[in-house]
């Protein structure tokens with residue numbers, strides 16, 4: 091049986107956010123998101139059925155061709171899909187796999203690194219809490235700092251914690267910086283790719 095996924099785009103760039111910032115990465119952006127963050131910068135990814143589907147074998151071939159140290163599965167919300175068949179095929183080729191998710195659906199797939207970016211617009215599924223390697227909270231209002239505290243309390247001290255200003259809410263940056271100075275277990279993440287104007 092051929093398994094396929096609706097794909098918004100695939101591209102080779104650098105990881106612009108979080109712990110792996112600046113690292114060469116091949117991105118697979120899956121279609122579909124039902125979280126509907128009001129400030130989402132990827133609203134075009136929300137529809138599930140608007141995009142062409144790609145077979146796993148083609149996604150594997152593209153990933154290998156990119157010859158990048160990591161393949162990042164992103165969206166949209168990738169956990170809307172069963173990621174197990176895709177990650178199994180990519181892993182068979184020895185590829186390192188990263189996931190970017192809001193955790194709003196049950197976890198699936200086999201990943202080397204999971205970026206958990208929960209959103210107040212849809213409460214995360216419990217299955218994400220044992221899988222996340224880094225926590226990234228997008229800060230669009232001061233209430234998001236409270237949300238950051240609540241979510242981080244569900245993890246032990248080893249999880250990497252990032253606060254990232256929402257791209258259009260830069261007036262909050264001084265508040266975030268003050269928060270990090272007072273709470274140094276948190277780090278700042280900026281969307282490096284946006285400053286560079288690259289995908």
Ligand code: SF4
Nearest residue numbers: 123125126127130166
């Ligand atoms: S979870 Fe991500 S893709 Fe979905 S609405 Fe929020 S920011 Fe956009």
